[in-house]
Amino acid sequence: MKIFEIASAQNPKIKEVALLLEKSRERRKEGLFVVEGLREIRACLRNGYKVRSVFYNACILAAEEIVKMFPAGVDADVALFSLSEAAYSKIAYRENTEGVVAVVEQKRLQLGDVVFGRRWSKPLVLVVESVEKPGNLGALLRTADACGVDAVLVCDPLTDLYNPNLIRSSLGGIFTNQVVACSNEEALGWLRANSINIFTAQLQDSQWYYNTDMVSPTAIVMGTESTGLTDFWREASNAKIKIPMLGELDSLNVSVSAAVLCYEAVRQRNL
Numbered sequence: 001m002k003i004f005e006i007a008s009a010q011n012p013k014i015k016e017v018a019l020l021l022e023k024s025r026e027r028r029k030e031g032l033f034v035v036e037g038l039r040e041i042r043a044c045l046r047n048g049y050k051v052r053s054v055f056y057n058a059c060i061l062a063a064e065e066i067v068k069m070f071p072a073g074v075d076a077d078v079a080l081f082s083l084s085e086a087a088y089s090k091i092a093y094r095e096n097t098e099g100v101v102a103v104v105e106q107k108r109l110q111l112g113d114v115v116f117g118r119r120w121s122k123p124l125v126l127v128v129e130s131v132e133k134p135g136n137l138g139a140l141l142r143t144a145d146a147c148g149v150d151a152v153l154v155c156d157p158l159t160d161l162y163n164p165n166l167i168r169s170s171l172g173g174i175f176t177n178q179v180v181a182c183s184n185e186e187a188l189g190w191l192r193a194n195s196i197n198i199f200t201a202q203l204q205d206s207q208w209y210y211n212t213d214m215v216s217p218t219a220i221v222m223g224t225e226s227t228g229l230t231d232f233w234r235e236a237s238n239a240k241i242k243i244p245m246l247g248e249l250d251s252l253n254v255s256v257s258a259a260v261l262c263y264e265a266v267r268q269r270n271l
Contacts, residue, residue, distance in 0.1 A: 003063060006055075007084045014083075017055065017091045017103060024160040027106070033162035036094055036101045041069055043172035050105040053079040057088040060099025069100075093164050106162060109180050111153075111190045119148030123196050124265055125219040126151075126258060127187055129229060132158035138169025139255035140222070144177050147262040151178040153187045153219075184232050191219050197238045200229055201257055206242035214265035222261075225254050 006013060019026045020034050027033050032052065035041050044051060056066050063082070067074055074080070091101050116123050126149050131137045137159060144152045159166060161181055167174055182190075191198055196217040201209075214220075221237070223229030234240070243252065243260055252260075 003080045003082050005082045006087045009086045009090045011087060013053075013055075013081065014087050014090050017101065020103065021091065021093060021164055024163065027160065027162050031106045032103055033106055033167075034091070034093075034101060034164060035104055035167055036092065036164070037098050037168075038065075038069060038100060040167060040172040040175070041100065041102045041104075043175040044102070044104050045070060047175045049107060049175060051075075051078055052103045052105060053081065055081045055083055055088065055091060055101045055103075057085065057092075057097070057099040058082045059085055060097070066100065094168065109178060111180055111182060111186060114151045114178050114180065116150050116194075118150060120150065120269060122215065122269075123150050123194060123217045123219075124214075124262075124269075125149065125153065125191070125196060126262060127153045127155060127191075127198075127219050127221040127233075128254075128258075129155045129184065129221065129223050129233060130158050131222075131224060131254065134159050134163045134166035135169045136225075136253070136255050138166045138171075138173065139253075140258050141166075141170040141173030141177050141179065143255060143259045143262055145173045147266050149177065149262060151180060153190075154179060154181045155184045155187050157181050184230070188232075188236050198233070198236055199239050199241050199261075200233050200237040201242070201261060202229055202234065202240050203242050203245075204240070206240040209241040209243055209261055209264055212239055212241050212264075214268045218265055220258065220261045220265070222254055222258050225251060 017034060020032055035044055054066055126144050128140055196219045198219050199212055200221045221233050
């Protein structure tokens with residue numbers, strides 16, 4: 001195992017990583033993205049992602065700690081780089097860095113790739129329409145992981161699934177969930193083909209969420225906080241559900257709403 005040393009922040013390799021961090025266009029073109037943190041990189045490796053290269057701050061982590069991240073040992077084609085403080089500071093995007101960054105190959109899951117039954121005997125799917133804030137989508141993915149959701153469908157996405165802020169806020173949930181980016185039409189066709197009931201979260205013409213059967217094959221569909229769901233999903237739903245709002249405000253953060261609804265599905269299925 002050979003480790004390359006980089007002292008200068010102007011090294012071409014450092015500039016390549018910085019570009020992947022900053023530009024979604026560059027990530028799409030290269031089919032690569034950047035992950036920071038031991039837990040997140042381990043989640044990548046456990047869930048079948050291919051790590052291309054690892055950059056670590058030799059003042060924070062020893063080479064032995066990097067090797068331990070790879071359960072089966074470091075592949076021969078994985079490049080390891082030991083960086084100076086100055087070089088590492090150019091590619092660290094967390095305030096409290098753990099001292100390690102990896103460049104990883106993207107995985108573009110398709111609807112036909114989704115496998116059911118990982119946790120529940122009947123499908124449980126979370127659908128999010130046009131969520132634009134990486135932090136919100138990251139929090140949704142953490143909820144999906146915690147609730148054993150089979151798949152998360154990100155319809156007509158307005159944010160890059162491999163945005164560094166999304167990866168950070170999801171705590172690796174982008175890797176542990178089956179996440180598919182698709183159009184509304186593709187998602188609806190797939191849900192109907194799999195006989196999955198569509199429950200749309202909305203205030204108008206709705207019933208209380210806890211009066212809805214979520215033991216049956218279930219898709220919980222969430223819209224944006226600003227405009228809610230489009231008519232496309234409202235018209236396609238099997239039932240419209242709402243959360244009681246007992247105060248003066250009429251809106252919860254979308255990730256909080258999704259957590260309430262997904263955990264209701266967990267509660268019903270565990271009875």
